[in-house]
Amino acid sequence: MAQELKRHGKAFPPVEVAGIVPPRPEGAEPWQSEAAPKDGFHVLRHTYASKMLEAGESV
Template sequence: MDLNAVAVNTWNTYTWKPAPAEADIIPPRAEGANPRQWAATPKDGFHVLRHTCASIMLEAGEPVVTLVRWFGHSSPAITLGYYAHFMPEAGNKGRTAIDGLLGERGDRQSGRNSPDSPQAR
């Protein structure tokens, strides 16, 4: 157990949500409400920054196994399940290797994105 870890609910309730509420970005907590009751939706929580960080790292080419370790996922399958669509280079290295093997170097310029990626659509 990491004794330096901060519980996400504690962070969201007492640190994260009060800041954007004070800045009028999210609704304030209702008068007399339980400290954990915010009108803000989960997308307004601190967890969204985790997703932002992961997507930026993958788009920059960080290996999935590194994100698995950083984010504490139990397997690469979990990380890929959430973030595979943020990997614009997916399949490009393999296609380039096969093209080279088949002698098609430079004959066709393959796009930056995999044809299977959402960016290619």
């Protein structure tokens, strides 16, 4: 199981590590990211979900 988790971590790195979501700016609150500095990651997550639904993805 540990090997599978390690493989999964390499195949699917955290979104900030993968460059999908830029890292938080220095001094930002934990819920803020460079991609959504005013409203935080929550709004970014819902925006992404909405765009995926518009594109026909199932949730």
